[in-house]
Amino acid sequence: MRFDEYRAHDAIGLAELVAKKAVTPGELLNTALARMAEVNPKINAVTRDMSDLARANPPAGSGPLAGAPYLLKDLGAAYGGVPTTYGSKMFAEVVPAADSAITRLYKAAGLNIFGKTNTPEFGLWPVTEPDLLGPARNPWDLSRTPGGSSGGASAAVSAGIVPAAHASDGGGSIRIPAACCGLFGMKPSRGRVSFSPAGEGWAGASIQHAVTRSVRDSAALLDAVCAPQPGDPYFLAPPERPFLEEAGRDPGKLRIAFSDKALTPGAKIDPEVAEAVREAARLCESLGHTVEEADLPGDHAAMQAAARTAIWASIAANVEAEADRRGRPLQPGELEAGTLDVYQRGKQTLGSDYVRAVQTIHAYGRAAASLFERYDVFLCATLGQPAIPIGWLFEDPAKVVERLFAYMPNTQAFNNSGQPAMSVPLAWSASGLPIGIQFVTPTGDEATLFRLAGQLEKARPWFDRIAPL
Secondary structure, three states: OOHHHHHOOOHHHHHHHHHOOOOOHHHHHHHHHHHHHHHHHHHOOEEEEOHHHHHHOOOOOOOOOOOOEEEEEOOOOOOOOOOOOOOOHHHOOOOOOOOOHHHHHHHHOOOEEEEEEOOOHHHOOOOOOOOOOOOOOEOOEOOEOOOOOOHHHHHHHHOOOOOEEEEEEOOOOOHHHHHHHOOEEEEOOOOOOOOOOOOOOOOOOOEEEEEEOOHHHHHHHHHHHOOOOOOOOOOOOOOOOOHHHHOOOOOOOOEEEEOOOOOOOOOOOOHHHHHHHHHHHHHHHHOOOEEEEOOOOOOHHHHHHHHHHHHHHHHHHHHHHHHHHHOOOOOOOOOOHHHHHHHHHHHOOOHHHHHHHHHHHHHHHHHHHHHHHOOOEEEEEOOOOOOOEOOHHHOOHHHHHHHHHHHOOOOHHHHHHOOOEEEEEEEEOOOOOEEEEEEEOOOOOHHHHHHHHHHHHHHOOOOOOOOOO
């Protein structure tokens, strides 16, 4: 199969060709591997080639995605017998004995998993520049980040290696790279996708799903994995109908609140991004929705402080669990300097600090949810600015926190509220970089987001906007 033919299809489209016997999964895999060989040296998106496993174990599942090539992020989705590094030297040789639930469900859906994608150490950063794996680069501009922590996934999809890839999101790590790379990125509600056999991530802030070129791929992928597993600490009721069906339904007339401001106190939204938010609001109004300017309630600063405490404690617990498992304490040089600082802060966090942090996070979620007593959807910028240069976040240690929230002021809120949120590639900067627009609904209401996304995809198509790489 020629690359231009391959690139013209999303994952569902490729699976349809397989079902018609117009192409085999092996031929699709060959095209994906050829594209990977061509572009991966430039973008460093795929950090582990598993094509031998893909060839030895051809996809056996069924459904609308069967036969499509697919990539796993090297964090969160274990593949039995293959190291899951978490982007860390400490975990570089840690090999899970079995698949995690999401991997097992992907295989049952017939996805052809052939590699792992780049991620920052433990998914801590909204850029992908780990010491272990090296920086991933943005296909729209190789000097800029593809985002993080699912930066390898977004770079691989944007560059055309695959039409969709696994991703996860603890503070924006699906939506940020989607915004950086001109992709669709849906962060589902807390409890929608199981982390089995692991427990919750970052006090329930983390959730797994995907970055995709099309809305319907995202919907089908979520249908494939939104099955609660035995013993899950929390889960949602099954959707009323398949999300793939929702993506084609009329959303009706929605009440949409919008803000062109930053949620993080003191942060600013780049004027070009703010104008893109206002244009998205006008687009929604032209589609028949009621659109009003409104602020998201809740003490955002208190939530961010509480989230830091939860993340510190979680990282410390994970590092110490691995040290206990292997029977050897953390060694010098096994963690990056920033991660080591987080680990040390986590070790100093009291149990009462963690409980109070979770209480603060839950209070924030209740406050944020109150907006949706009046509105169906909240619209705001995904990022404070387009994709930043590689290295910019860390070049001045005294400014890391300031720069962090100048770049990502609006995503962490919805990890901690537990609400679903999506980044939609509705705008591009004057310099040609993608700008993502974020939409949020009440917990459990991914259906409304998929309906709206399908409508926006028809009104402002992005599928054929191809990165210059």
